[in-house]
Amino acid sequence: MGLFSLTQELAIDLGTANTIIISNGKIVVDEPSIVAVDQHSGKLVAIGNQARQMHGKTHQNIKTIRPLKDGVIADFNAAELMLRGMIKKVNFSGHLFNPSLRMVICIPSGSTNVEIRAVRDSAEHAGGREVSMIYEPMAAALGAGLDVEAPEGHMVIDIGGGTTEIACISLGGIVCSESINVAGDVFTEDIQSYVRQQHNIRIGERTAEDIKIAVGAAVSELDEEPEDYVVTGPNILTALPSTLTLSYSEIAYSLEKSLVKIDAAVMKVLEMVPPELYADVVKNGVYLAGGGALIRGLDKRLHDKTNLPFHIAEDPLRAVVRGTGIALKNINKFSFLMR
Numbered sequence: 268m269g270l271f272s273l274t275q276e277l278a279i280d281l282g283t284a285n286t287i288i289i290s291n292g293k294i295v296v297d298e299p300s301i302v303a304v305d306q307h308s309g310k311l312v313a314i315g316n317q318a319r320q321m322h323g324k325t326h327q328n329i330k331t332i333r334p335l336k337d338g339v340i341a342d343f344n345a346a347e348l349m350l351r352g353m354i355k356k357v358n359f360s361g362h363l364f365n366p367s368l369r370m371v372i373c374i375p376s377g378s379t380n381v382e383i384r385a386v387r388d389s390a391e392h393a394g395g396r397e398v399s400m401i402y403e404p405m406a407a408a409l410g411a412g413l414d415v416e417a418p419e420g421h422m423v424i425d426i427g428g429g430t431t432e433i434a435c436i437s438l439g440g441i442v443c444s445e446s447i448n449v450a451g452d453v454f455t456e457d458i459q460s461y462v463r464q465q466h467n468i469r470i471g472e473r474t475a476e477d478i479k480i481a482v483g484a485a486v487s488e489l490d491e492e493p494e495d496y497v498v499t500g501p502n503i504l505t506a507l508p509s510t511l512t513l514s515y516s517e518i519a520y521s522l523e524k525s526l527v528k529i530d531a532a533v534m535k536v537l538e539m540v541p542p543e544l545y546a547d548v549v550k551n552g553v554y555l556a557g558g559g560a561l562i563r564g565l566d567k568r569l570h571d572k573t574n575l576p577f578h579i580a581e582d583p584l585r586a587v588v589r590g591t592g593i594a595l596k597n598i599n600k601f602s603f604l605m606r
């Protein structure tokens with residue numbers, strides 16, 4: 268970064284659960300998409316990791332907000348505060364002047380024009396001069412190392428916090444896709460309500476997420492079994508503390524009704540894939556990205572349902588931002604970027 272390089276380039280994955288930013292080929296921000304604001308003044312108190320620590324533990328003066336819901340901006344002001352704050356964290360010290368920002372930012376494939384506009388406005392208000400956008404499944408495919416411009420069918424499934432997106436890609440375009448609002452957040456809610464209904468114990472969102480990460484599974488039998496998870500919470504009947512031991516099989520059971528919806532969405536896309544591309548997908552396999560790809564046995568479950576090979580992208584939580592970074596580098600070459 269030289270004295271006169273006045274354009275800073277950023278690749279941004281503005282996710283429902285996590286916001287990740289790449290600058291100069293390196294990940295410079297990777298934090299939860301949360302802000303904490305003062306209820307009275309509306310001023311920012313904390314963002315990212317610091318705000319997540321406060322989530323579920325606030326009092327009347329402070330509230331925490333997750334600005335995105337189901338993959339799209341739900342609270343425009345909070346989204347803008349967050350994006351601005353995250354961009355500030357990127358170190359601009361190599362510059363003598365404030366650089367002008369060139370950004371590539373990703374959006375869900377099912378976005379409406381209004382939703383796309385909201386992302387663009389947020390990015391521009393946060394300082395973006397030249398803002399380009401890329402559809403998330405395209406970014407996930409690039410991040411998984413696939414040659415998206417080839418005349419060849421590639422299929423990707425990105426299971427994030429808010430949405431699961433399934434797409435078949437060929438010749439630099441999305442041939443067919445499906446997006447559903449069943450993803451990590453819904454899995455977390457499933458666990459929370461299962462523990463309450465089956466065991467009469469109340470647990471918070473963060474605890475439920477910890478359980479999901481520790482013993483989350485998509486099949487009731489795994490080759491490598493994680494250790495049981497011990498959780499303590501108030502009994503809903505007595506308000507006294509109760510302790511419970513959860514196995515991965517029990518969690519797989521609690522997630523079943525949501526996993527079935529993901530299975531169905533995958534089948535729906537497979538039905539839409541044109542035959543020539545289908546043959547490529549059979550040969551190349553399907554790539555899983557996003558934090559949901561880390562649910563144990565999900566690849567095996569989908570393989571058993573479809574008979575296709577499934578691969579988990581390297582570092583799946585960062586596949587989309589990596590792909591967005593590749594798009595940024597090829598900004599003049601990739602025709603699928605939206606300006």
Ligand SMILES: Nc1ncnc2c1ncn2[C@@H]1O[C@H](COP(=O)(O)OP(=O)(O)OP(=O)(O)O)[C@@H](O)[C@H]1O
Nearest residue numbers: 282283284285338427428429430451557558559561
């Ligand atoms: N090891 C794990 N096992 C299961 N789920 C996980 C694991 N690690 C992270 N997750 C979940 O993955 C989700 C976050 O994934 P990701 O960062 O890909 O989402 P996002 O990009 O922010 O959301 P979206 O793409 O829907 O806007 C969260 O729900 C998180 O709980």
Ligand SMILES: [Mg+2]
Nearest residue numbers: 282427557587
């Ligand atoms: Mg995502």
